[in-house]
Amino acid sequence: MDPRTTAQDVMRCDFCETAVVQMHCATCLVNLCKACVGEHISTGESNEHKVVKFQARKSIPLYPRCKKHNKRENTMYCNLCDIPVCTKCIATDQHLGHKVSEILQIVAEKKAKFIKEQIELNETIYPTYQNIASEVQNRMSQLEKEYGDLSKAIKKHGENWHREIDKLVKKLQSEVDEMKNAQLQTLQKHLNNINKNISDIKDEIDSIDIAIDTNDLSKQLSVTSKINIYRNLPQKIAPALPKFIAGKIEGKKLDKLFGALSIDSPTSDKHGYSMKTTQKSPETRSSPPVKLLLDEPETVTTINTEYGILNDVACLNDEEIWTKGNGNDSTMKLFSINQGSLLNSITTKSGESPTAIAVTQDGDLVYTDYHNGTVTIVKSKKIEKEVIRPGNNWRPFGVCSTSSGDLLVTMNNDMYYFHGDGTCRESKVVRYSGSKEKQTIQHDDKGKPLYSSKSFNAFIIDKNISENRNLDICVADCDARAVVVVNQAGKLRFRYYGHYPSPKKKAFNPLGITTDSQSHILTADDINGCVHIIDQDGQFLRYIDCGLSEPQGLYTDTNDNLFVAQLINSQVKKIKYLL
Template sequence: MDPTRTSVQRPCDLCKTGEALMGCDTCLVNLCKACVGEHMMSGISKQHKIVRFAVRKSPLYPFCASHIKKRYEMYCNECDDPACNACLRTDQHLGHEFLQISHVLDEKKKKIIKEQTELKETIYPKYQNIASDVQNKMSQLEKDHADLSTAITKHGEDWHRNIEKIVKKLKNQVDEIKNKQRQTLQNHMDEISKTISEIKDEISSMERLINYMDITKLINVTTDIEGYKNPLQVAEPSLPKLALGKIKEEEFNKMFGGLSSCLSEEDGLDCSVKAEERSPEDDASLPLKQFLEEPEIMSTLETDYHLLYNVACLSDDEIWTTGQDKTMKLYSISQRSLLKSIATKSECRPSDITVTKNGDLIYVDTMDGTVNIVKNEKIRKLVKQKNWRPDGACSTSSGDILVIMNNNDNERTQVLRYQGSTMKQSIEFDDEGKSLYSSGPAKRLITENRNLDICVSDHKARAVVVVNQAGKLRFRYTGHTPAPKNQPFSPQGITTDSQSHILTADYINDCVHIIDQDGQFLRFITFGISEPLGLCTDTNDNLFVAEYRRKQMKKIKYLM
């Protein structure tokens, strides 16, 4: 390269050394001052237009890549490339159509101007609108999420208020129970004080008699000491057990509510986020089941009893039964076979059976007044209350035993709660001091509902009597009209299911009544049932029915 050219910003196209300060708009060449005259003399036929480089109107096109000293002047349409005059004569462009490069440039400029206009007037404003919209969305996002956080806080406050109401309600119940127990003990105290006063009077009277010397007076004197030898039995007051609802974190989260899923997990956009509205009363731990349109008899098992009385589920396949003899029998439904037989200790027919959550069998022996437990085929007495005899019993979710007792005078009936052999609670009267249950010889069976209500089937009263855990009356169910056979309600066996339904066998009407946990009638089960006595449900809410004269045990599906 010529070293003299390195300092020249724009070299002259003729001498290659001078700085091009001028230019020819006609020939489109750059010229230094020294070469202007020479260029004017060349191509005399042309009208050269020499101007200062700064004010040139026509561009100087680049030099041709193939012919270094020639500039592009034409544009080959076929090759879509610029060309110099020398290119036009080569075989490469033979027969091709050429356009003035200035014309091509003008068209290109027009296209650019058009696109520039579109960018300025259409596309740019559109992006500005989008940017504004995104900005508005961001502002709205802040507001919406703030509202969502506020809604979550409010929902939490609602739960706190509901929990506070529950706590207050439970504390009020504790106060009611305490006051009732205190009044009962005070009544006992008053009666005992009265008896003590009478005993003191009796002692004073006896002291005076001892000093009598007249045999005629002493020989006719009688004392009432026998009446004081059996003092009043005072029930041990006990606190009601606080049955704490245990909810796993996962189940608690479901009950409280959550956020719906976004459509795009990557960027979290295009999603509708809102809190799931769930009632605190919703039960997330167990699904809500609907009734089948028609109950289905899943299986029928023939027993070898002369008459069949009661059933109690050990598992979904193994069922304990009782009949008109001393033997309690365990059957397998799937195998349709007898697995085990156990005779009562007294050799009398058990009046009721239940199974603990540990799988032990408990039976009630009304004849000898005991409640007994069977462990490893060995029988041990759990309960025997003097002057009282048990009618029915059930094992509770907490492991306690509820026993319905009738006194030997057939004047009183009460429900007693036992932990092992220790009595913890007595339930006998309503708020008005009236007996909750009928008295005298009758069939009375008992169960605990999933909401911890105590449900008694009182055959003599023709009612199902339901009290809460503290013993406060909730409702009495006295049947539904019309009954399948239009006969009076004749409640016998009683059981509950996972939905807190209460199911009662109606012996005379050949049906099972289903009511909800508040005592509202829901429906009858009548299909294929004859003289039902005992009832129980398994973990899948299948119903087992003991049919009295048929001596059959039926497994019935009534929930979806």
């Protein structure tokens, strides 16, 4: 086997192509054996052959050749012209007076710079770009999922519309069938009377025929003509046929009714990606689409609950709501929003009226019971267990489920305390994870009570509560006639005392409270028969005043529809107030 053609062969001399390489000409960049070195030097064009051992070939600098003086090496560098030059170039007028450095110094400086840049590229820039690529890839995957969810939501909404339209078509067709059957029955009865008359007329004709043909005078005298009766023809019945007046389908209005896509304006971080970032930051809550307030809120549907007194509502989902009455009614009722029909009912364990209701992130019903001082969870529409029993004379009132799955509960102490200006009850907000108390919010930075401490009125929710999208905790404190808002840490942000003039020009009386995707805070003002909408910083935006009758409990669904529990008429109104 020829050793020169084998894959494992060592390097061979470029001249003889047989002997093993031992030397290297740094000038001509050829590999040589010792025997061929002399021949190479004698035959080569250069007079400056630099022959070194093959192992030391990379230690010999390869100078660039001068373009003007072809056989000279550029061993110097003109700093002004920023080019390599040879010693002969330096002596010319072109570089006269220019600062010149040794090219090896310039290359060493560049090499040191390259090493720093190599370290930065390997240890910082390259990993950062990998993280960015991974981040973008994850965002793409997330977009795929989010757009898939969006398409599913639109499809589901369309299916809901089809379902409702099918119901409407069946209802109208049923009405048509009922009208048709009623009119056919009327005409059939009329036809039966006419047919009877026809039979009677035929008998009359036969009687007259006998009277005419007989010579029996007695028979002729016994025949009595009824022709006058039949000369009065029956009344003509012409049933009125109903007409179907089709509603006009207008594209733009239909789009508005069905819903439309909304997207925030694209934004970018002026600082871009951070080079120091080697790990992805925790995922933040995505910003919701911006929705504007409607000029005129619209009542979408009204649900009759048949309570003696209704004062709270909570959305199980976009199709079902829980409600509760007051007084002696211990029942919580689940209604279909679209049908208005009763789906289920639950009775409190104590047999007393529940104080407030809410729905957890998992879809479980939670209710507070002031009478036995407990918070109870209902799973699978059956009472599960008492989750919280505060004790020490503390009794729960309002309750809400937070985005983290915790429960926020407002409560008063049943003991009276003497504060120098009269007796009062203490009030606070407590955050629970399961049955474990995590946080208590009771006093401001100066040690003063955040919430009012007047005696409890058993017929209203003394302090209803809701968590805003920015994690603020919002309490409708009716005794203080204020909405009290603290941040997640329990530090007071602001108090809202109403807006004047109010619709009925009466004092602000906040009861129910809820929030929406825009971080709006909505509170029911029963005395003024309206709902106040304020922003997350306490600025009044507008009233919802569309014929509400003593609004009490409030709740918003995932589409920002507002549900209002009305006290005396025991109706829940579903109201659209955002575009």
